Amino acid sequence: MSENSIMTLADFNIGEITAETAAAIEIHNSIIGAMRDAAGAMVELCKNLKQMRDSGQYKSLGFEKFEDYTEQACHIKKRQAYNYIQTYERLGDTVLQSNANLGITKLQLLTEVCAVDREDFLEQNDLEGMSVPEIKKLIAESKGFSKQLDLFKAEDERQKQEIERLEEENKSLRERPVEVAVQQPTPEEIDAAVAEKTKALENSYKEKLKKAKESERKKAEKDKQKAIEEARSAAKKDVEAKYKAQIESAEKEKAEALKRAEIAAAKLDKNADKDLVTASLYFGEAQSQLDKFEAAANKIMLEDPDKGAKLKKVAADFLVNYIERLGRQ
Numbered sequence: 001m002s003e004n005s006i007m008t009l010a011d012f013n014i015g016e017i018t019a020e021t022a023a024a025i026e027i028h029n030s031i032i033g034a035m036r037d038a039a040g041a042m043v044e045l046c047k048n049l050k051q052m053r054d055s056g057q058y059k060s061l062g063f064e065k066f067e068d069y070t071e072q073a074c075h076i077k078k079r080q081a082y083n084y085i086q087t088y089e090r091l092g093d094t095v096l097q098s099n100a101n102l103g104i105t106k107l108q109l110l111t112e113v114c115a116v117d118r119e120d121f122l123e124q125n126d127l128e129g130m131s132v133p134e135i136k137k138l139i140a141e142s143k144g145f146s147k148q149l150d151l152f153k154a155e156d157e158r159q160k161q162e163i164e165r166l167e168e169e170n171k172s173l174r175e176r177p178v179e180v181a182v183q184q185p186t187p188e189e190i191d192a193a194v195a196e197k198t199k200a201l202e203n204s205y206k207e208k209l210k211k212a213k214e215s216e217r218k219k220a221e222k223d224k225q226k227a228i229e230e231a232r233s234a235a236k237k238d239v240e241a242k243y244k245a246q247i248e249s250a251e252k253e254k255a256e257a258l259k260r261a262e263i264a265a266a267k268l269d270k271n272a273d274k275d276l277v278t279a280s281l282y283f284g285e286a287q288s289q290l291d292k293f294e295a296a297a298n299k300i301m302l303e304d305p306d307k308g309a310k311l312k313k314v315a316a317d318f319l320v321n322y323i324e325r326l327g328r329q
Contacts, residue, residue: 042104043088043097046087049088052066053066053085083108084104087108087111090115102128106135117142138220141220141223163198166193166197167194
């Protein structure tokens with residue numbers, strides 16, 4: 001199975017088919033079916049928009065312009081409608097159908113790849129696993145390579161013309177009458193010279209093309225690794241900054257709490273129990289933190305009731321256990 005192909009029953013690591021396994025397989029098949037239906041629907045959308053524009057049948061529905069029809073009747077912006085049509089026209093039904101899972105944005109980028117190179121481009125790159133900016137960069141690099149390839153093709157054409165010239169010269173030499181008693185090259189010698197020159201030109205072209213491809217591949221790999229390292233470094237800095245701020249805030253609250261305890265103890269009579277004052281202060285802080293937790297949990301409940309309920313249950317179990325522990329002491 002290829003990296004991006006859809007898994008079948010034979011691809012799953014299943015020992016035996018239980019009722020639970022059978023239910024999971026049924027859901028999986030439903031998901032795959034829905035994916036295929038969505039992909040097919042996009043292809044039909046492209047095809048039908050093109051047919052409506054080309055036939056002009058939108059006029060029979062009371063619209064003067066095609067873009068009026070798409071925006072008012074279909075709620076599809078003019079630019080988006082023409083993107084669908086242009087993608088269908090450039091890629092064709094077969095390519096569009098087999099790659100519909102990529103989505104219209106990535107498919108539209110694919111139209112920028114030369115039709116001759118498009119099949120290789122799809123096979124060599126995991127477009128489904130790449131982001132749109134990554135694909136744009138890859139296509140830009142591909143265009144640069146195509147320009148270099150065009151230069152090689154031009155050189156190839158020049159070399160072919162040189163070969164033709166040599167062959168014509170060979171023909172002329174063969175037909176030239178012997179006017180003087182000077183040793184002339186034989187037809188076999190001329191053929192051998194032409195063949196040697198032709199082979200040298202072909203080998204030179206192949207070597208240049210090989211070096212250009214290898215250079216582009218290494219550059220693309222280096223750029224990709226650099227982008228990954230930069231993203232990893234940025235993410236690490238963000239996390240470190242976030243937790244550093246949280247730790248500093250907690251330390252600050254702790255220091256302020258101790259300071260308040262010292263001030264409160266100083267105000268009391270010298271015979272007062274300082275430990276009791278400190279414990280009372282910590283109890284007040286605990287109540288404050290519990291209030292903050294309750295507010296945060298209620299906010300989560302509004303966005304995700306299940307998650308909020310689980311969070312409250314965990315807190316409740318903790319408090320019950322803590323109360324029991326206090327009662328045993």
